[in-house]
Amino acid sequence: MKFERYGIGIAKGLMVTLKNFLRPPVTLQYPEEKLITSRRIRGNELVWWVGKCTGCATCAKSCPQGNIEIVTHAGPENNYIVDKFEVDTGRCMFCGLCVESCPYDALFMGRGYERATYRRRELVLSKEDLGLSQLRQPSGYFRPKVEALLPKQTLLLYWDREDGQKLRWLPFRKRSKN
Amino acid sequence: MTVLEQFRNWLAGVMPEWAAYILAFIVSAVAIIIFVLVMILVFIYLERRLVGRFQVRLGPNRCGPEGIFQVIADAIKVLSKEDVVPAKGDFWVHFLAPIVTFVPALMVFAVVPFHKGTVLTNLDVGILYVVAISSISVIGIFMAGWGSNNKYSLIAALRAVAQAVSYELPVVMSVVGIILVTGSLSLSKIVEAQTIPFFLLQPLGFLIFLLGTMAEINRSPFDLLEAESEIVAGYHTEYSGMKFILFYMGEYGHALAASSIITTLFLSGWKGPLLPPFLWFLIKVLIVFFIFLWVRSTVPRLRVDQLTAFAWKCLLPMALINLFLIAAEVIWFPATLPWGMVVLNFAIAGVLILLWSRLFALGGGRVEV
Numbered sequence: 001m002k003f004e005r006y007g008i009g010i011a012k013g014l015m016v017t018l019k020n021f022l023r024p025p026v027t028l029q030y031p032e033e034k035l036i037t038s039r040r041i042r043g044n045e046l047v048w049w050v051g052k053c054t055g056c057a058t059c060a061k062s063c064p065q066g067n068i069e070i071v072t073h074a075g076p077e078n079n080y081i082v083d084k085f086e087v088d089t090g091r092c093m094f095c096g097l098c099v100e101s102c103p104y105d106a107l108f109m110g111r112g113y114e115r116a117t118y119r120r121r122e123l124v125l126s127k128e129d130l131g132l133s134q135l136r137q138p139s140g141y142f143r144p145k146v147e148a149l150l151p152k153q154t155l156l157l158y159w160d161r162e163d164g165q166k167l168r169w170l171p172f173r174k175r176s177k178n
Numbered sequence: 179m180t181v182l183e184q185f186r187n188w189l190a191g192v193m194p195e196w197a198a199y200i201l202a203f204i205v206s207a208v209a210i211i212i213f214v215l216v217m218i219l220v221f222i223y224l225e226r227r228l229v230g231r232f233q234v235r236l237g238p239n240r241c242g243p244e245g246i247f248q249v250i251a252d253a254i255k256v257l258s259k260e261d262v263v264p265a266k267g268d269f270w271v272h273f274l275a276p277i278v279t280f281v282p283a284l285m286v287f288a289v290v291p292f293h294k295g296t297v298l299t300n301l302d303v304g305i306l307y308v309v310a311i312s313s314i315s316v317i318g319i320f321m322a323g324w325g326s327n328n329k330y331s332l333i334a335a336l337r338a339v340a341q342a343v344s345y346e347l348p349v350v351m352s353v354v355g356i357i358l359v360t361g362s363l364s365l366s367k368i369v370e371a372q373t374i375p376f377f378l379l380q381p382l383g384f385l386i387f388l389l390g391t392m393a394e395i396n397r398s399p400f401d402l403l404e405a406e407s408e409i410v411a412g413y414h415t416e417y418s419g420m421k422f423i424l425f426y427m428g429e430y431g432h433a434l435a436a437s438s439i440i441t442t443l444f445l446s447g448w449k450g451p452l453l454p455p456f457l458w459f460l461i462k463v464l465i466v467f468f469i470f471l472w473v474r475s476t477v478p479r480l481r482v483d484q485l486t487a488f489a490w491k492c493l494l495p496m497a498l499i500n501l502f503l504i505a506a507e508v509i510w511f512p513a514t515l516p517w518g519m520v521v522l523n524f525a526i527a528g529v530l531i532l533l534w535s536r537l538f539a540l541g542g543g544r545v546e547v
Contacts, residue, residue, distance in 0.1 A: 013476045021232045
């Protein structure tokens, strides 16, 4: 005898929604609260390390779009000195091939993702824009050493994984710490 | 002596009697209108917040503390919109429809007792008046559907009429059960007669009345006439601006009226221990509205044939049986043993619901209705 036929199904459904009603909401209030992104995120920007770059232009050659423009001249010790290093991130598809191809680990994917601008010209990043800074952090994409230093990704901000499997709801005042 | 009469007598000391008579009515009517409008705002806010919580999200929480000004912001936005009238529509019918829909929701509150003696008119045929008034709004919806000259609106209007005709009957039948027990049509007397709340004494009647009113005020799962997945926005497809807001307020006004009537008839109205009576009334109204929301966020919308089948094959016969049962109990077992009656009625309600769900279990376990 199936009791679903006798209106029990509706009662069960009502209990399901009531259970959801008593659950805390999982909403993330974006500008105030942000999730920690994946450690290997290919964010919307590149980070360039001047000291490591030899100006070999492997990145420019590997770029399928030809977005990277690099101009060098010969230095005193028969090395390249980079005059111009410009990336048009407006046309970039963030495939990460430039980062993978760099023989000296001088180029990193960035972690940022809030890169809306008013003009397309602002998306073309020059040598000065591409440097490492407080806002411009390298991601762990293809760079395991960087990845090891980064915090782990959070999927639900308010839920704190205390002991392996059990999820704990964080009260409002504790949320900012996470 | 009601509060209104006391107020009138006090006014008569300061001014001529005819002026006191008119002024007292105007003041109390305005007070009730303000109560209804504020409660409509509260209901809209609660609906958005609580349905949000049912869906494990927050709901509007940006405008003011906990988002309480969101409703006002929405109202200002809708009011500032252009008032569009369809070129080939019937202007006057289109113009009057929102008013005809909204005003009955206000008029119901003329007979709802908020406290002992706090009632606008202590009508002796109160519940009859409520049943008559609350079915007027269907005419408004039909006018909207007809005047818009739009196929979706017309389909919605026809659905509304079918729904109202179907569900009016079981609702009235379940009300008759209460009238049999109390022996009065006046809502004040019905409240005073409830030593045990009637939802305990007549559980089946309560269920039928709850489902029937949910269908009559077009709340989900019976919201066929504004089914956005089928017929754009139903009867208010062609409405915008002030007229749309009247429809919107009418929807929640009817929800408020239905909750108040259910509270008065089945949940013993303003009666309750400790807290002041008006607060008890509000709490019960909000509980009934919460049940509406709960069902809304659980049950999917019915099909048209399921809707009418549910009314005619399920609710109406059950309401008739309930009516005969209550009549038999009133005649043969006068209210000497109320709690025994409660147990008996709950048992009968359970058996009847089981039997009737058996009827709807068609097609090898496929659940119809």
